[in-house]
Amino acid sequence: MIKKPIESSSPLLPAIAERYSGVSFDAARPVGVDTLRTLAEAARWAPSCFGDEPWRFLILSKQHDASAWQKGWDCLMPGNQAWCEHAPVLVLITTDTLFKHNDKPNGFGPYDSGAAAMSFALQATALGLMTHQMGGFSGDKARELFGIPERFKTLAMMALGYQLPEDQIPEQFKAKELAPRKRKPLGEQFFLGGWGAGI
Numbered sequence: 169m170i171k172k173p174i175e176s177s178s179p180l181l182p183a184i185a186e187r188y189s190g191v192s193f194d195a196a197r198p199v200g201v202d203t204l205r206t207l208a209e210a211a212r213w214a215p216s217c218f219g220d221e222p223w224r225f226l227i228l229s230k231q232h233d234a235s236a237w238q239k240g241w242d243c244l245m246p247g248n249q250a251w252c253e254h255a256p257v258l259v260l261i262t263t264d265t266l267f268k269h270n271d272k273p274n275g276f277g278p279y280d281s282g283a284a285a286m287s288f289a290l291q292a293t294a295l296g297l298m299t300h301q302m303g304g305f306s307g308d309k310a311r312e313l314f315g316i317p318e319r320f321k322t323l324a325m326m327a328l329g330y331q332l333p334e335d336q337i338p339e340q341f342k343a344k345e346l347a348p349r350k351r352k353p354l355g356e357q358f359f360l361g362g363w364g365a366g367i
């Protein structure tokens with residue numbers, strides 16, 4: 169991954185500081201199944217309400233099953249399809265809408281499954297991979313194409329793969345790929361002791 173400097177008041181875990189959502193995937197470098205399993209393990213160890221583990225990840229690797237990958241790509245919005253064409257892996261993240269212990273609605277499912285997705289992404293960064301999560305996809309289409317049961321909500325998709333070497337990044341992706349990472353000031357969203365107090 170290209171190292172982008174971030175403005176931070178404290179030193180961070182390398183995977184947190186180095187992760188970013190790039191668009192220049194190297195189509196010639198597939199992600200091995202052992203690596204995919206490692207990322208799944210990282211997601212598996214996320215915390216969850218009642219230990220329900222509501223997440224279900226559908227991992228679509230072009231190298232392992234090109235037609236399944238194609239179906240995933242077909243679910244993406246055109247703007248995402250353009251750069252995802254080169255992503256060797258697409259992941260569909262879903263969550264169980266019901267708790268398994270009582271079949272009552274699990275309002276924490278998206279929270280837990282988002283945490284699992286972040287664990288997946290951070291482990292990927294630590295292994296030198298790039299991830300890019302997307303809301304720009306059709307959940308209805310994914311449900312239909314992959315036979316996803318009604319009780320599971322489709323949350324997001326994620327592109328995964330290795331980044332192209334910097335000198336091979338296509339001109340049309342350069343601005344997006346190399347744009348500096350920005351965040352709001354820390355105290356605007358994190359409050360110590362009182363709402364709006366900053367930190």
Ligand SMILES: Cc1cc2nc3c(=O)[nH]c(=O)nc-3n(C[C@H](O)[C@H](O)[C@H](O)COP(=O)(O)O)c2cc1C
Pocket residue numbers: 187188189190248300301302303304305324349
């Ligand atoms: C739930 C979610 C949906 C997103 N949807 C898209 C998307 O459809 N297309 C896209 O290019 N980026 C998408 N992004 C990526 C964000 O734009 C990106 O995470 C944000 O700008 C922060 O940049 P960083 O991830 O490099 O820190 C999405 C991210 C998340 C978490």
